[in-house]
Amino acid sequence: MAKKIxxxxxxxxxxVRDSLYNWFLEDGYRVERAExxxxxxxxxxxxxFDIILADVKMPGMDGLEMLRRIKSLKKDSIVIVxxxxxxxxxxxxxxxxxxFDYVTKPFDPDDLSHLIRNASKQIQLTEENVALxxxxxxxxxxxxxxxxxxxxxxxxxxxxxxAQSDSSVIITGESGTGKELIAKAIHANSHxxxxxxxxxxxxxxxxxxxxxxxxxxxxxxxxxxxxxxxxRFEMADGGTIFLDEIATIxxxxxxxxxxxxxxxxxxxxxxxxEITSDFRVICATNRDLKSMVEKGTFREDLxxxxxxxxxxxxPLRERIEDIPMLVDYFxxxxxxxxxxxxxxxxxxxxxxxxxxxxxxxxxxxxxxIERAIVxxxxxxxxxxxxxxxxxxxxxxxESLEDNEKLHIHQILTKYGWNISxxxxxxxxxxxxxxxxxxKYGLKPAD
Amino acid sequence: xxxxxxTLISFGYFEQNFLGELxxxxxxxxxxxxxxxxxxxxxxNFHDPTRRQYNxxxxxxxxxxxxxxxxVKTLGLFSVDLYIPILTYIFGQAYLEGRTGIASLYxxxxxxxxxxxxxxxxxxxxxxxxxxxxxxxxxxIHCHISSCVMRSSTYVEDIDQKGLNLCFNCRSKMGISxxxxxx
Numbered sequence: 001m002a003k004k005i006x007x008x009x010x011x012x013x014x015x016v017r018d019s020l021y022n023w024f025l026e027d028g029y030r031v032e033r034a035e036x037x038x039x040x041x042x043x044x045x046x047x048x049f050d051i052i053l054a055d056v057k058m059p060g061m062d063g064l065e066m067l068r069r070i071k072s073l074k075k076d077s078i079v080i081v082x083x084x085x086x087x088x089x090x091x092x093x094x095x096x097x098x099x100f101d102y103v104t105k106p107f108d109p110d111d112l113s114h115l116i117r118n119a120s121k122q123i124q125l126t127e128e129n130v131a132l133x134x135x136x137x138x139x140x141x142x143x144x145x146x147x148x149x150x151x152x153x154x155x156x157x158x159x160x161x162x163a164q165s166d167s168s169v170i171i172t173g174e175s176g177t178g179k180e181l182i183a184k185a186i187h188a189n190s191h192x193x194x195x196x197x198x199x200x201x202x203x204x205x206x207x208x209x210x211x212x213x214x215x216x217x218x219x220x221x222x223x224x225x226x227x228x229x230x231x232r233f234e235m236a237d238g239g240t241i242f243l244d245e246i247a248t249i250x251x252x253x254x255x256x257x258x259x260x261x262x263x264x265x266x267x268x269x270x271x272x273x274e275i276t277s278d279f280r281v282i283c284a285t286n287r288d289l290k291s292m293v294e295k296g297t298f299r300e301d302l303x304x305x306x307x308x309x310x311x312x313x314x315p316l317r318e319r320i321e322d323i324p325m326l327v328d329y330f331x332x333x334x335x336x337x338x339x340x341x342x343x344x345x346x347x348x349x350x351x352x353x354x355x356x357x358x359x360x361x362x363x364x365x366x367x368x369i370e371r372a373i374v375x376x377x378x379x380x381x382x383x384x385x386x387x388x389x390x391x392x393x394x395x396x397x398e399s400l401e402d403n404e405k406l407h408i409h410q411i412l413t414k415y416g417w418n419i420s421x422x423x424x425x426x427x428x429x430x431x432x433x434x435x436x437x438x439k440y441g442l443k444p445a446d
Numbered sequence: 447x448x449x450x451x452x453t454l455i456s457f458g459y460f461e462q463n464f465l466g467e468l469x470x471x472x473x474x475x476x477x478x479x480x481x482x483x484x485x486x487x488x489x490x491n492f493h494d495p496t497r498r499q500y501n502x503x504x505x506x507x508x509x510x511x512x513x514x515x516x517x518v519k520t521l522g523l524f525s526v527d528l529y530i531p532i533l534t535y536i537f538g539q540a541y542l543e544g545r546t547g548i549a550s551l552y553x554x555x556x557x558x559x560x561x562x563x564x565x566x567x568x569x570x571x572x573x574x575x576x577x578x579x580x581x582x583x584x585x586x587i588h589c590h591i592s593s594c595v596m597r598s599s600t601y602v603e604d605i606d607q608k609g610l611n612l613c614f615n616c617r618s619k620m621g622i623s624x625x626x627x628x629x
Binding site: 013015016018019020022023025026027028082105106107108109110112113 | 503529530531532533534535536539541542582587588598600601
């Protein structure tokens with residue numbers, strides 16, 4: 001629901017104050033009254049009012065002087081000036097001094113409604129404008145792009161450079177490295193930032209669905225096409241289209257896409273009208289497109305059309321120096337979203353996190369921290385709050401013996417090296433466990 | 447939920463048939479007993495000769511002090527042109543969540559707007575205005591649903607656009623269930 005607009009009525013005539021008060025109450029506004037300017041100014045010091053309706057002729061300080069004082073305190077205040085003695089000079093003066101509007105008493109009920117509706121609209125637009133500006137600034141920052149490792153700084157510099165151009169970009173990197181975030185950062189720092197960034201997850205759609213999604217369709221183009229629908233290329237006009245998992249598109253779609261990229265025009269499915277759209281294309285893939293080209297599964301001409309600039313995001317294991325910063329960032333992010341004070345991570349836990357392989361990259365780290373905050377004790381993140389053992393796919397651990405060693409070590413760590421509890425969990429007797437510890441040279445972590 | 451009973455007081459001449467219909471409509475809308483009585487007031491005390499209109503604020507206060515009680519919602523029916531100091535005219539007014547309201551037939555006649563007289567339209571407008579003011583007296587504020595009788599109306603055309611009934615949301619706010627009153 002929209003916020004409740006608040007009004008302050010300033011008039012020395014009680015009947016006017018009361019009439020307006022009742023009128024606005026019935027409209028659902030929050031309304032207060034003041035019989036002179038001094039009282040109104042003191043009320044404005046302790047309370048916020050969206051709209052101030054002020055009489056011009058009042059004993060003591062008049063409405064115009066009050067208007068000037070309000071404007072010097074709060075520039076954005078909406079003040080509507082009312083008077084029973086309409087003169088052009090007063091009206092002009094009021095508007096020069098920053099009044100939103102000027103009305104002569106008595107006025108038509110409809111004029112009053114319009115006046116307040118316009119003022120409310122102005123408030124709404126101002127608030128929307130502030131919110132949008134904040135959003136744009138936050139987008140420019142793209143806070144989730146965290147890291148000061150050499151590899152990450154190189155990526156961010158590439159983003160900065162490529163954002164200024166309109167060239168096509170292919171973002172490569174393993175799953176979970178943040179390819180979409182890089183696309184957002186490029187868009188948010190480009191001259192296209194005030195236009196849409198339209199994302200399409202190509203891998204999630206069948207060929208025909210992708211075609212209709214990208215190009216749109218006309219009513220009746222196929223069964224179920226009950227309305228005309230804009231495609232993503234059309235929606236991205238002026239902005240950027242982000243095609244995720246580009247390697248998954250079919251040969252037919254590759255041809256269609258190439259044609260659109262070359263001409264920046266297309267027709268909707270079932271339509272014959274040529275539609276042009278000014279968009280920038282950014283693609284992402286976790287596959288090696290070059291080798292797909294060599295194998296003939298991805299068109300060479302499309303590859304070169306898309307691959308004007310290539311940004312490769314390194315996997316998290318190649319930038320472990322960024323992990324503490326990322327951990328800190330995700331702790332703050334999730335503690336704030338869960339309305340909890342930020343908690344520290346215990347040093348042993350952080351050490352293990354830095355040693356972890358993270359096959360799922362930053363996404364896996366983020367999920368791990370979120371989970372630890374949810375299930376943890378709320379004071380700190382401990383080793384046992386992190387599912388490091390469960391999801392770790394360590395390629396160096398391939399033999400059965402190595403796996404046994406790792407598993408025993410994890411269980412011992414889980415139970416704080418309590419031999420009885422660990423042996424019970426492993427379903428072996430204590431002597432067997434001692435023998436295994438000796439065999440593998442296991443020791444408690446620091 | 448059973449709402450407070452309603453008393454309508456006619457000040458001046460109103461057709462009996464119309465008053466009968468009004469009682470039936472109001473009673474159905476609020477699921478509450480409605481009584482109609484005749485009231486007498488010297489309206490000259492409320493007349494402003496410069497505006498050639500009657501002061502709605504003073505009339506509302508007078509009806510409240512002379513005819514209202516806390517156990518009943520009382521609404522005065524007039525046929526004179528009402529104003530309040532800040533506005534050029536009003537169709538009616540009421541104390542929000544209060545016990546008293548007023549409404550006037552005066553500005554509902556088509557003939558005031560250069561059209562042919564039509565009693566049916568005039569009476570339909572007054573019925574809507576009466577239900578609207580009673581809605582305020584039962585605590586309802588203006589509603590944004592275009593067909594709801596609680597939608598704000600500053601011209602007769604606005605009144606013609608909206609319906610005679612409270613919308614589901616307004617009925618819910620008042621605690622009148624679907625099964626009560628009008629469906």
